[in-house]
Amino acid sequence: SQTIHQWPATLVQPVGSPLSLECTVEGTSNPNLYWYRQAAGRGLQLLFYSVGIGQISSEVPQNLSASRPQDRQFILSSKKLLLSDSGFYLCAWSSKLGTSGSLAKNIQYFGAGTRLSVL
Amino acid sequence: GQQVMQIPQYQHVQEGEDFTTYCNSSTTLSNIQWYKQRPGGHPVFLIQLVKSGEVKKQKRLTFQFGEAKKNSSLHITATQTTDVGTYFCAGGGPRAGGYQKVTFGTGTKLQVIP
Numbered sequence: 001s002q003t004i005h006q007w008p009a010t011l012v013q014p015v016g017s018p019l020s021l022e023c024t025v026e027g028t029s030n031p032n033l034y035w036y037r038q039a040a041g042r043g044l045q046l047l048f049y050s051v052g053i054g055q056i057s058s059e060v061p062q063n064l065s066a067s068r069p070q071d072r073q074f075i076l077s078s079k080k081l082l083l084s085d086s087g088f089y090l091c092a093w094s095s096k097l098g099t100s101g102s103l104a105k106n107i108q109y110f111g112a113g114t115r116l117s118v119l
Numbered sequence: 120g121q122q123v124m125q126i127p128q129y130q131h132v133q134e135g136e137d138f139t140t141y142c143n144s145s146t147t148l149s150n151i152q153w154y155k156q157r158p159g160g161h162p163v164f165l166i167q168l169v170k171s172g173e174v175k176k177q178k179r180l181t182f183q184f185g186e187a188k189k190n191s192s193l194h195i196t197a198t199q200t201t202d203v204g205t206y207f208c209a210g211g212g213p214r215a216g217g218y219q220k221v222t223f224g225t226g227t228k229l230q231v232i233p
Contacts, residue, residue, distance in 0.1 A: 044223040096217030110161040
């Protein structure tokens with residue numbers, strides 16, 4: 001079965017410090033990968049998505065960057081955190097469209113999330 | 120770009136009452152998905168609708184996709200405290216190879232009063 005791991009669960013960082021959040025997927029290959037941010041009580045904002053190793057698409061201009069060094073690893077980074085970077089960060093994966101089997105529906109499977117507080 | 124709005128933003132109901140959330144897209148969708156996020160948790164997939172006018176049921180939950188494939192609704196009959204959470208719709212947009220853009224709605228937060 002497929003699983004998605006995201007860590008850490010909670011993070012408190014000072015303004016201006018760097019950030020690295022990691023997400024890994026097990027049990028599937030060549031997934032689409034996503035990073036979302038959710039402000040308190042708000043909706044999901046897509047930050048980045050990746051369709052393959054080294055392929056990153058950014059949805060909104062921001063202080064963050066993403067990398068995909070391996071097929072099932074997705075990393076969210078920042079060189080200098082801002083107060084406005086606080087939020088709930090969610091990693092997700094989906095199968096490629098056209099993939100055979102029960103996972104062919106472009107359903108997104110989310111990790112448990114990281115609650116980031118920038119102080 | 121594609122925008123997906125949900126109403127209401129918040130809803131408080133007495134346990135046993137019905138609840139409905141509505142999802143509206145600025146563009147025609149290829150499909151619509153629904154997710155539930157429990158308080159403190161992450162979104163979990165509930166269902167996907169693909170066909171115009173499609174209606175699907177999961178126990179007390181009824182999902183509908185509009186004829187024009189630009190709107191959808193989720194109706195919960197006789198709410199229970201376990202229904203508490205935020206419900207998101209997600210609209211499937213243009214497809215590029217193995218990737219399809221999915222835009223999440225703004226969400227409806229449901230509170231059930233025992």
